[in-house]
Amino acid sequence: MKTLLIIGIGAGHPEHITVQAARALARVDVFFLMDKGDHKGKLNALRKEILERHATPGAYRVVEVRQPERPAGPDYRTSVNTLNARKQAAFERLLDDAVADGECAGVLVWGDPSLYDSTLRIVEAIAANSARAVHYEVFPGVTSIQALTAAHRITLNSIAGAVQITTGRRLSAGMPEGVDTVVVMLDAQDSFKALVGQNLDIYWGAYVGTADEVLLSGRLDDMAQTIADARQQARSQHGWIMDSYLLRRRV
Ligand SMILES: C[S@@+](CC[C@H](N)C(=O)[O-])C[C@H]1O[C@@H](n2cnc3c(N)ncnc32)[C@H](O)[C@@H]1O
Structure with a gap:
């Protein structure tokens, strides 16, 4: 054996x-x-x-x-x-x-x-x-999700709220129904950009836990372009990117 x-x-x-x-x-x-x-x-x-x-x-x-x-x-x-x-x-x-x-x-x-x-x-x-x-x-x-929430000092779920974990590819279809928090992984595009105007906060992190960690957060409408630019910059600096983000409906 x-x-x-x-x-x-x-x-x-x-x-x-x-x-x-x-x-x-x-x-x-x-x-x-x-x-x-x-x-x-x-x-x-x-x-x-x-x-x-x-x-x-x-x-x-x-x-x-x-x-x-x-x-x-x-x-x-x-x-x-x-x-x-x-x-x-x-x-x-x-x-x-x-x-x-x-x-x-x-x-x-x-x-x-x-x-x-x-x-x-x-x-x-x-x-x-x-x-x-x-x-x-x-x-x-x-998980990278736990590393992300700890780095941003936030909870994964809102009180009694549901969470969905999904991919950038799936998020392109829109914010899922019935949940107020979505964690997005494996996003080759900037799929969050399609959700601007939907009253969401974003907590984004690249290379979380490593010496290259970058964190950005705020209202998605204000941060979408800043995060897209940071992703682009990180990709050209390191040659690849490993990032995730959490989207939460604002109350
Ligand atoms: C194939 S999945 C593997 C996930 C892994 N098994 C986990 O538990 O986190 C790879 C994706 O995880 C996320 N990821 C992994 N490590 C990360 C890190 N240090 N910072 C940010 N995102 C990370 C990214 O979304 C990446 O595209």
């Missing part, structure tokens, strides 16, 4: 890691690091810093693999399914070739594994194949 630990490592701050996750890191013999091979070197640097702090010195190996490409295509879900199948094949090869029977492998997941991350779906599919005896455990992490 091989064991696979899926460990949430927080969304950027090296101290946003739970005691339970730190203990799990210390159990691991082999870490699988899936590298995008692009300019996101700082994310990998954080992963390595976490290993140096919490994994057992001299007792673990690191196997780095290039993350497979997501194929371009009109249907987003189909292209993500293809990407996940490619990742599954890569993880299966790693489990077969780099982990001995009785050993423990670890996968570090950005933020928490339950939130906009496919690792659990992939590992579930691997473990379902009885040809491979794999036991897996999941360790929660601080």
Whole structure:
């Protein structure tokens, strides 16, 4: 039997890691690091810093693999399914070739594994194949949502209010009905701009928890262009952006 630990490592701050996750890191013999091979070197640097702090010195190996490409295509879900199948094949090869029977492998997941991350779906599919005896455990992490609300010193929900977590792509269809708070992740456009004039506040954060953190907040009507400009500036400075925001109906 091989064991696979899926460990949430927080969304950027090296101290946003739970005691339970730190203990799990210390159990691991082999870490699988899936590298995008692009300019996101700082994310990998954080992963390595976490290993140096919490994994057992001299007792673990690191196997780095290039993350497979997501194929371009009109249907987003189909292209993500293809990407996940490619990742599954890569993880299966790693489990077969780099982990001995009785050993423990670890996968570090950005933020928490339950939130906009496919690792659990992939590992579930691997473990379902009885040809491979794999036991897996999941360790929660601080999400980018928690990092964002803490950085802005705000609550996630209003009193007795409902919250929806969504993507920039979906927000383009408008503010969802029946909720007064929306958290938006994975926004490749400035989808918030479409909601100007709807009496909302915005709390935006980029690279939250890291040394590059940028925070902006206020009435959406006043802040939309400032945030769009800040996103543009951050993208040209760093070559990529990792940001989220919370929108709340004003009372
Ligand atoms: C694929 S999702 C992964 C989310 C992650 N599992 C979590 O628990 O936060 C990536 C998105 O999370 C958000 N994100 C992750 N880290 C962030 C950070 N440090 N600051 C702001 N947003 C972040 C961004 O919206 C980014 O596009």
